Amino acid sequence: MKWLTYRSLLTTVLLLWCLTSFSQKIKFDVYLFSNKIGETVVERRDSAGQKIYTLRSTTDAKVLFMEKKSVMSTDVRYDKDGKLLSSFFQNIKNDERFYTTSVRDGTRYQVNKDGEKKVLPAPITYSSIMLYFSEPTDMQRVYSERVGEFFQMVRQPDGTYLASLDGHYASYTYQAGRLVVLELKSSMGSIIMKRVQ
16 A cells, blocks of 8 residues: 555656656757768757757868867747747857847847847747747748847748848758758858758
């Protein structure tokens, strides 16, 4: 009888733990000119009523006899109502640091991009890190943690989604609602991220 009580208690604790904590991790290999130059790992987890997203990426490429290294990280938190609480983006390129922070302050967001500050009045309910976990709707308004601005996702006839912002263009390819390929186009060339798991 005592064993059944302990078993029931253990089952209840495990069930509550599963309901309050959920985690999903996705890994992408990063390619430039068909050569693997790095990895990106994104994770989503639920904790204490918040949704927490993280991205960690490292790349190392040789372009025109020059080595270009990048270490990028993004940390994003959403509240239980699906509104952005805060985001922190940082990219260190060859020892030069770029960052953007976005913090909710009542009904506004205080945005700081490399020392330039601005205020966004609209609530943020969808940001670019979410694109790794679910397919957007056509003409979805997306907040960029990197730039601190909104952009549109436009569905193409072939089923891909195109986005452009700050001189960068991106093409997102989904299969069964899962992001499988992300192509980033810039002056350096096309960087392709392919889902590994």
